[in-house]
Amino acid sequence: MLDxxxxxxxxxxxxxxxxxxxxxxxxxxxIDLDSQLKSLVSKLNNLQADQNNKSKEIGIMKSKGEKTNDxxxxxxxxxxxxxxxxxxxxxxxxxxxxxxxxxxxxPHSTVPIGLSEKDNIIKVDCDEKKKFNFKPRNHxxxxxxxxxxxxxxxxxxxxxxxPMFKGKGALxxxxxxxxxxxxxxxxxxxxxxxxxxxxxxDSALTTGQLPKFDDDMYYIEKDDLFLIPTAEVSLTNIHKDxxxxxxxxxxxxxxxxxxxxxxxxxYGKDTRGLLRVHQFNKVELVKFVEPSRSYEELESxxxxxxxxxxxxxxxxxxxELCTGDLSFSAAKCYDIEVWAPGESKWLEVSSxxxxxxxxxxxxxxxxKNVEGKVEFVHTLNGSGLATPRIFASxxxxxxxxxxxxxxxVALQPYLGISEIK
RNA sequence: GGAGGCAUGGCAGAGCGGUUGAAUGCACUGGUCUUGAAAACCAGCAAGGGUGCAAGCCCUUCAGAGGUUCGAAUCCUCUUGCCUCCGCCA
Numbered sequence: 001m002l003d004x005x006x007x008x009x010x011x012x013x014x015x016x017x018x019x020x021x022x023x024x025x026x027x028x029x030x031i032d033l034d035s036q037l038k039s040l041v042s043k044l045n046n047l048q049a050d051q052n053n054k055s056k057e058i059g060i061m062k063s064k065g066e067k068t069n070d071x072x073x074x075x076x077x078x079x080x081x082x083x084x085x086x087x088x089x090x091x092x093x094x095x096x097x098x099x100x101x102x103x104x105x106x107p108h109s110t111v112p113i114g115l116s117e118k119d120n121i122i123k124v125d126c127d128e129k130k131k132f133n134f135k136p137r138n139h140x141x142x143x144x145x146x147x148x149x150x151x152x153x154x155x156x157x158x159x160x161x162x163p164m165f166k167g168k169g170a171l172x173x174x175x176x177x178x179x180x181x182x183x184x185x186x187x188x189x190x191x192x193x194x195x196x197x198x199x200x201x202d203s204a205l206t207t208g209q210l211p212k213f214d215d216d217m218y219y220i221e222k223d224d225l226f227l228i229p230t231a232e233v234s235l236t237n238i239h240k241d242x243x244x245x246x247x248x249x250x251x252x253x254x255x256x257x258x259x260x261x262x263x264x265x266x267y268g269k270d271t272r273g274l275l276r277v278h279q280f281n282k283v284e285l286v287k288f289v290e291p292s293r294s295y296e297e298l299e300s301x302x303x304x305x306x307x308x309x310x311x312x313x314x315x316x317x318x319x320e321l322c323t324g325d326l327s328f329s330a331a332k333c334y335d336i337e338v339w340a341p342g343e344s345k346w347l348e349v350s351s352x353x354x355x356x357x358x359x360x361x362x363x364x365x366x367x368k369n370v371e372g373k374v375e376f377v378h379t380l381n382g383s384g385l386a387t388p389r390i391f392a393s394x395x396x397x398x399x400x401x402x403x404x405x406x407x408x409v410a411l412q413p414y415l416g417i418s419e420i421k
Numbered sequence: 422g423g424a425g426g427c428a429u430g431g432c433a434g435a436g437c438g439g440u441u442g443a444a445u446g447c448a449c450u451g452g453u454c455u456u457g458a459a460a461a462c463c464a465g466c467a468a469g470g471g472u473g474c475a476a477g478c479c480c481u482u483c484a485g486a487g488g489u490u491c492g493a494a495u496c497c498u499c500u501u502g503c504c505u506c507c508g509c510c511a
Contacts, residue, residue, distance in 0.1 A: 038471085041470075041471070041480080041481095042471065042472085042479095042480090044480080045470090045471065045479060045480040045481085046479085046480090048479085048480055048481085049479055049480070051491080051492080052479095052480085052492090054491075054492090055439070055491060055492040056439075056440050056492090057440090058439070058491065058492070059439030059440065059492075060439080060440060062439065063439075063440090068491085071491070072491050073491090074491085075491035075492080076490095076491060078491080079490085079491060079492085243431090243467090243468080245431090366468090372450090372466095374467095374468070374469095
């Protein structure tokens, strides 16, 4: 959510910045509601002050035993008028908030301007991709050959778009999760969480999935709960409606979760294999930081995620997203992609974003700064990383001519073997 | 799922329907004292909105939403959360 005060001061500037991300966003309704609300509130405040004073007087008179009967009829009128205005005020501020929640975050000044992913900038590229002296198979064929992936059973049980890992495949998936958690715990100062996988609508509002993107999430109507599309939702809401102390920051939180995505509107895209599934595993990294430090925190977050790709001995690149490709809530974002030689495709396995105060404003996550003033924290998050695509890239990259997989050294302690065959 | 109890500031904990944004204690911050610290004493210490150069002043907020009343932390209804007991269950 954007700062209404700042919009009020310079609506034109905001409109221009928003349009870098989303065309046809109008701020007119917000401006109108805001000024309506302002005049209403000031009128209401005066009446309330009047009412408070007179009520106090009655209290004093009563305690002295004086008669107060003749004051009541005037006050009744006042009270009725106040109630009417209060209702109106509630209505207007509610619709103002609704409008405000629809507006995307604005891009940071360092974000390259562009319309679509074509304008993204490759920030870090791998020197040269791994060479094969045979034609590399894709992960579907490899998985079938090694009997470590079972898409048929998954489809029978749950329909299309669900992964099923089997035997050494299940072990590898579990190893990846453990390895990635341990990596960040050992090398960075994170607190590990194992969060709920279902959240209340309010929580999804904080992080920006709601109100606009409810179709992307699975919803359990009976209990009014959403399945999380990422642990970001649970982790970020840990401090919802709290005021943190300056000394507590930065806070680094990490959590593994299954992630559930309906992928509505992407039917027919990457339908085979592990590239786009409704349920996947991800280790998520979330940071709560002082505003002045959030951009250096973003850089360190990206390099942290990239380090994991390196340790898994995968070819990866870091993409700096342009304004047009930024997500609703992000002010700046880097994606990390790994190369899948069998698919001959780059796969997005991490997305590291700075949301500045966009989420903290929605979730009312604040801190007391050095001067003792309360302000909104900046939130960041990054995948560290998402497994199914890592899984695909990993077995395709480390495949041998005979169809076996060499396990990268970093993973061997977790698997207890150096080869899957 | 059934039956009860509870919900107040960072924490603990008062609060007859009326000068209560809220006693008190702890924590925290500043000061006095001290060579320094501790102790003691004094003072300050919620958030949001409005207005003002500022000091200040006004409004809102005692889980949330409704209601009663001239006036609600206090009374009523609903919702949510927590605790206890019973049932079911990994």
